[in-house]
Amino acid sequence: MSQAPIRPLVAGNWKMNGTTAALREPRLLGGMLKGVKLKCDVLVCPPATLIRRAKAVMKEGKIKVGGQDCHAAASGAHTGDISAEMLKDVGASMVIVGHSERRTNHKETNATVQAKAKAAHRAGLVAIICIGETLDERKGGKTLGVLSEQLKGSIPEGAN
Known part of the structure; x- marks a missing residue:
């Protein structure tokens, strides 16, 4: 079975x-x-409160609507978080995980990002996995090492 070409x-x-x-x-x-x-x-990724309305606005158009983040769990006591299933339910087709702000401000690890990517896949969403070094890492010449570790640790095994 041949795979469809990757689309930018x-x-x-x-x-x-x-x-x-x-x-x-x-x-x-x-x-x-x-x-x-x-x-x-x-793709546009508005705040979660606007996804359903953005999807309605885009229903005739060529613009997809996605989420900005998701929790690794499908449900539970995670106040303020949103699950991949909830994003799918309101019309998202993709979700961003591993954004530098989440990694820095919320101390998200590669393992956390990988768990979120798996949750997105289980819910039928495409996970957009972000990677990137900090300014200090860049200045310290650590860019390639940081990016390599993030790729290895964030992308679920078997992902294509």
Whole structure:
């Protein structure tokens, strides 16, 4: 069985910005892309509170909607977190895991990122696994070592 070719992805992460009024921007972007033959997928990752509405705005367009993060568990006492299943339920098709801000501010490890990627896969989402060094690591000449360790530790075995 041959695999489908890998398609480039252009993604925009809104981070912790935006309200319902901000949904005007993806609608405008979707309008600009109408009739254009894209050579890449386009993804917006709004805050979780806007995913369902963003998906409704994008239903006719070429823009996919994704989540900014997910918890490794499907449910439980994880106040403020969102599961991959919940993201899928509100219309997300992808989720970002391992973002540098999460690794730094929330002390997420490669093992944590891998567990989140596995959870995303189980829920039927594509996991976008972020890697990257800190400024100090870059200045210290550690970039390749850090990226290598993040790749080895964050990508689930058997992922394609």
